[in-house]
Amino acid sequence: MLGKLTKNTFKANMSSVSNVYLAMGIIGIIMLGLMVIDWTKWGDTGIGLGLVIKIIASVALCLTAAVGIIMTLTGIIGEYNRNMFGAEGHLTMALPVRSSTLLLSKWLAGSFWVVLSYLVLCVCAFGSFIYVVKHSVNIVQGNDMYYSVYELVIEMVEQLCYSAGIATPSVAVLLSLASIYAFDGAVRLIVLVLLIFFAITISHCRPFHKIGKFGKILYFFGGFLAVNVFSSMITKFIKIYIIISETNYTFTLSSAEVAAAWDLGFGAYAITNLYCTAIAAVFVFLVTTVLIDRHVNVS
Amino acid sequence: MAFGKKKQYSPEPFNQETAAEENGYTEVFEPVSEPVRKSDYAFKVRNLTKDYDGNVVLNNISFDIPSGKIVGLLGPNGCGKTTLMKILAGLIHDYTGMVKIDGRPIGINSKAHVAFLPDCTFFPDRFRTIDCINYYGDFFEDFDKVKAIEFAARFGLDLNQKVKTMSKGMKEKLQLLVVMSRSADIYLLDEPLGGVDPAARSVILDIIMSNYKENATVVLSTHLVNDLEHSFDHILMLGHGTILVNTGIETLRSTGKSVEEIFKEVIGDAWEVD
Numbered sequence: 316m317l318g319k320l321t322k323n324t325f326k327a328n329m330s331s332v333s334n335v336y337l338a339m340g341i342i343g344i345i346m347l348g349l350m351v352i353d354w355t356k357w358g359d360t361g362i363g364l365g366l367v368i369k370i371i372a373s374v375a376l377c378l379t380a381a382v383g384i385i386m387t388l389t390g391i392i393g394e395y396n397r398n399m400f401g402a403e404g405h406l407t408m409a410l411p412v413r414s415s416t417l418l419l420s421k422w423l424a425g426s427f428w429v430v431l432s433y434l435v436l437c438v439c440a441f442g443s444f445i446y447v448v449k450h451s452v453n454i455v456q457g458n459d460m461y462y463s464v465y466e467l468v469i470e471m472v473e474q475l476c477y478s479a480g481i482a483t484p485s486v487a488v489l490l491s492l493a494s495i496y497a498f499d500g501a502v503r504l505i506v507l508v509l510l511i512f513f514a515i516t517i518s519h520c521r522p523f524h525k526i527g528k529f530g531k532i533l534y535f536f537g538g539f540l541a542v543n544v545f546s547s548m549i550t551k552f553i554k555i556y557i558i559i560s561e562t563n564y565t566f567t568l569s570s571a572e573v574a575a576a577w578d579l580g581f582g583a584y585a586i587t588n589l590y591c592t593a594i595a596a597v598f599v600f601l602v603t604t605v606l607i608d609r610h611v612n613v614s
Numbered sequence: 615m616a617f618g619k620k621k622q623y624s625p626e627p628f629n630q631e632t633a634a635e636e637n638g639y640t641e642v643f644e645p646v647s648e649p650v651r652k653s654d655y656a657f658k659v660r661n662l663t664k665d666y667d668g669n670v671v672l673n674n675i676s677f678d679i680p681s682g683k684i685v686g687l688l689g690p691n692g693c694g695k696t697t698l699m700k701i702l703a704g705l706i707h708d709y710t711g712m713v714k715i716d717g718r719p720i721g722i723n724s725k726a727h728v729a730f731l732p733d734c735t736f737f738p739d740r741f742r743t744i745d746c747i748n749y750y751g752d753f754f755e756d757f758d759k760v761k762a763i764e765f766a767a768r769f770g771l772d773l774n775q776k777v778k779t780m781s782k783g784m785k786e787k788l789q790l791l792v793v794m795s796r797s798a799d800i801y802l803l804d805e806p807l808g809g810v811d812p813a814a815r816s817v818i819l820d821i822i823m824s825n826y827k828e829n830a831t832v833v834l835s836t837h838l839v840n841d842l843e844h845s846f847d848h849i850l851m852l853g854h855g856t857i858l859v860n861t862g863i864e865t866l867r868s869t870g871k872s873v874e875e876i877f878k879e880v881i882g883d884a885w886e887v888d
Contacts (some may be wrong), residue, residue: 319752330740398738405736408705410753411726521708525667613705 316412320420327398328428331390339383339435346376350446373443380436387432391425392511400519404613414607418600421512426505433504437497482580491559492582499589506596510538513603520610538599546591555587655717656681656800656831657702662711664697671697672709673855679831681716681799684823684845686873687835688859689852690881695835696733698852699804702833703730716799726755729798733805735785739778743771746792756797765791765821783811790818797827803834807841815841843873853881 349372398407399421407417448467469486476483484492514535517523523530556573558565559582567573573583657679664672671694679685689695700706701713704720715724737746747762766773769787777785790806806822807815815838823845826832833850836842849866851859858880859866866876 316753323749323752327738327740330738402734402736403738405703405705405730405732405734406749409703409725409728409730411722412753413722609707612708613700 317416317420320410320412320417321423324394324398324420324424325427327394328391328424331394332387332428332432335383335386335390339379342379343376343439346372346379350376370447373446376439377436377443380432380439384429384432384436387428388508388511391428391508392515395421395425395512396515399607400515400611400613408611408613415600415604418512418604418607422505422509422600425508425512429504429508430501433501481577484580484582485561487561488559488580488582491564492584495557495559495584499584502589502593506542506592506599507539509596509599509603510535510542513538513599513606516603516606516611519612519614520606521612542592542595542599545595546588549591550585550587553587554585555590556583557586558583654681655679656683656715658712658714658717660712662698662701662709662713664694664701664706664709670855672701672852674711675852675855675857676711677850677857677860679833679848679850681831682829683831683847685831685833685848685850686839686842686846687833687850687852688837688839688873688877689835691837693852694855695852696804699730699732699802699833699835702800703728703732703802705730705732727799729754729793729796729801731789731793731801731803731806733808735777735782736789737777737785739776741777742774743777743788744773746777746788747773747795750792750795754796757792758795758797761825762791762795765795768817768821783814787814787818790821794821794825797830799827799830801826801830801832803832805835805837807836807838819845839874839877846873849873849876851877851880 350369397403399417410417469483472489473483514531514533514537517534518526518528518530523534526533554568554570556567556570558567558573558576560576576583655678657677659678660676662672662675663670671692687695687698697706701709702715702720704725713720716727718724718727737749741749743766747759747766750757750762751759763773766788769784769791771780771784771788771791775784777788780788786806786808790803793801793803801822803822807818819841822832822834834842834846846863848862849859850857859876863873866873869876871879
């Protein structure tokens, strides 16, 4: 049943967000077009109007991707509300499936689209960054100082590490760190989707429905605050780090080991907050399931 | 009495037992022991109360409906017919009291055996007729896809037509055909004839009456008492949050009056507003 429900929710979400992705694609193509045009043929020297247009285009591309996340979330919220508690709820809630299965299917499908839009944003941001750096290389080349994009990025990282007073990690460690940060972001987005579902669900329960539409926002921030307070409190007492070297990952509770790792050119990442958020998400999931089972009404 | 107005009903004058004595058509509820078989009663409801923000819709009602009957759920607007249907279908949870369907509490097991037709359009606009049929086929084991496709042809529904482009009547036909293509133990049909033209009513009625599973219980809520009264085996009349009539059709007919006449007599002023 989970597979069938997820497939149906996936299609419903696709129907909601397809227009957003279509618009993003069109804007993206226009922006990429503006970025690849050789403006020197139009009388630009390379540092005038053409450069301004290219920079605006790359920023616009990133903004479009960011708006895409918001639009995707909006589409998922609308679909969840309509499908669970609106007219479609007369069918959905009458299905012989557990509420946990129903909620999980919504969560899986919703998370897929949100994480996809997040990845699109990451690709756009990274692509724009490389593009801008490459463009800077062209300008620097004009001054007889040749750098490749790769060398320039590494130099930027070295300067950042120098400012922070740590050794520069290797490329492998940097990539691992970037992956972990990307994973962290994805997990938080997935939890965000669940908190939104929780807020919508509780706003359909008595007596919480009395606040009206504003209640959904209130309950969302309430849930968000509760999850973060819980995570922060646990993190205050227990700090677990993951130390990333070129060859392996090790876990530690010692801040001294973390400092030593940075000095040795390794990476470190505090994971307590992330797994506390995941634990809180499980709790929110269970609470939402109980609300669907015992308290909500289909209007 | 202004029945259309939003008003909180006072439960006292409509005490179920008092109403039973007054109208003479209700078999006064006597608590029954557990039925011999699990399925002796399609519904067993005890002390069911439901209110919307203090506006009591169902006020401590208790009743049993025997299995295998065609039950007419009658009552004026706002008397709680749809609310009762939704509770039985598992769509409303914040009520007090006990409800059992075929001996089961409301949950996954009861939902698997109940075919519910609400009084609103519940299929998403993006669905085509065939998508609706496939959806039911995916989730209900007792669904007969071939039968549904035959019904669609009989109703003149194009399998590739989207719900978005259908008229209200077509949507109602589509919903009815998927519900009646199930071999459920219980059918809950909320105003199945509400939005269809008089010519189509007999076809729909024929489909309902000739396609439900043998020994299944069919609950039909309607205002069109005249069109349906000959189909009912049992009448459950709601009004003012309580049960006004709960009896077999033979008992009613023995009074020499039609169901509509009894309806008007029992519901009184409310009928005039309808």
